[in-house]
Amino acid sequence: MTVTDQSQNSTPTRRSSAATGRKKSSGRLMIFGFLSPTLLILIFMVAYPIISLISYSFYNFSALNPHEGYKWVGLDNYTYLLSDKALWQRFIFTGKFVFVCVSLQMVIGIFVGYQLQKKFKGRDVIFTLLMMPMMLSPVVVGFLWRYMLNSEWGVVNYLISSLGLEKVLWLSQATPALFAAAAADTWMWTPFIILLATAAFRGIPETIYEAAEVDGASPAYKFFRLTLPMSAPVLFIALILRLIDSFKQYDLFFALTGGGPGSSTETVSFAVAKTAFNYFYTGEASALAVILLFIIIGLSMILVRHLNKMGEKY
């Protein structure tokens, strides 16, 4: 990934003309001193675990008794996992979940964010209130929705039946459970999109709209031809963050459905946790974690590359 920011293009020349030998070495000292603590922590907490994880994934062993049965099995963990139909089910479920909730969040978030950029009385208070779902712990969100979606005494079914519609068994059927989880995730994270979208929309210079108004542009034209393209990089970052976060979603399902009914709402993350910490098949869990890791890193690299291209365009 390349780092491009506007200020850098002009600086090297400016700095090299000003820099003397003494300053250069003090600069190197500053870079080293300021970066090494972060680098050390990340090597210890990220690089080292990932390398160990990859090596674990070639072994068959359990964290319960790490010294016994530590057996090299090569790629067996991977071939077993990839031929496991249940795992494919989890990938399909995760994909459906990601698609439903991310598209809902983007559409609602952009719409509400666009409306909130207009100044009106009490906007700051309303804005803060609307951000509340995002501030809650995902576990609380899961339990709260589980409470509201209970088929017998939940308030959602009460509202549905008072509208004259039939009650839905939200959490005990596979498809409604998917939508229940998507509704909870959308509830929690749409505010994040609103936050980013509002920030992006406010960054667009007023003069551009004024010029468009002089030319007699319609509101729809202004939104689709000016606002959206000009805030595309920020919105794309929002999309990337939400795609990655919902792909690795675990906490919400832990509290909301517990993976049920059956194992129909188990995401891939959930499967890793279950294999590692309920069954203690550490080798197999490592292999699954490596697969998940590669998918997410691959996905984000593609998206980030696209983002950089976008940055060049605008």
Next chain:
Amino acid sequence: MTRWIILVLLAAYTFYNLGPILWLLISSFKGRADLFAMPPVWVFDINTSGYESVFGVGAAAGTASAYGVVDALINSVIVSTSGTVLAVFLGTLAGYVCSRYDFRGKGDFLFFVLSTRMLPPVAVLVFYHLMFARLGLADTRIGLVLVAIFANVGLATWIMKGFFDGVPKEVEQIAQVSGYSRMYAFIHLVLPMVRGGIAATAGFCFIFAWNEFAFASILTTTKAKTLPVKISAASGATGIEWTQIMSAGVVLIIPVLIFFYLIRKHLLMGMTFGVLGRS
């Protein structure tokens, strides 16, 4: 006409957004019987037993369940505050260097730092679980603080870099011409200029550290449990302790809400700087 459609849609979203929050608040004051009343009751006797058990006061004082929750609240405060302070400190240093200097591998460093946001917690957890046990970090606050730093330092570096990019480089140049060291310029001139940015970064990191669940749930067993973990444990063998969960949810959101309102202006700026700085 379009105006009305927009208003109706906005009202619908506001209902969807605020309804559950309101319901959380109402339910947190309900006793057992009122919680499960069908149809739901709007007028009821206010029951604070959930809050009492969260803070370990009143009827819940000294009971086994209350003890654990108060402890968890203290753990949550200690872990997320120190994790936030350290992550923001490291992120500020790294962000400053990345904003001001060109050095080999800078792009790789920034991507590596950002990749902590992409890592699924469960993936590294498989390893942390073993490593923490070996190093004696399992079920300790220090272990959780380490996790909080690692989970937030990437975000902190990126947002802070954005804020530093917004400070003109002439600040340091003038300081150096006037005979001050680069370090002096950083501490006494540049840092005060990005105070708002530091506040915003701290706000974000605090929200994530305060609500973190996946790591804490697996790396703690008794002593170092944080409040989100304790809440999930309230769904134990005796059924789900709804009142306690709802009250704990309200207690958990209050500090974040206050923090968010105080830093709301910087937050918006932080987001645009952080992301627009690159594009």
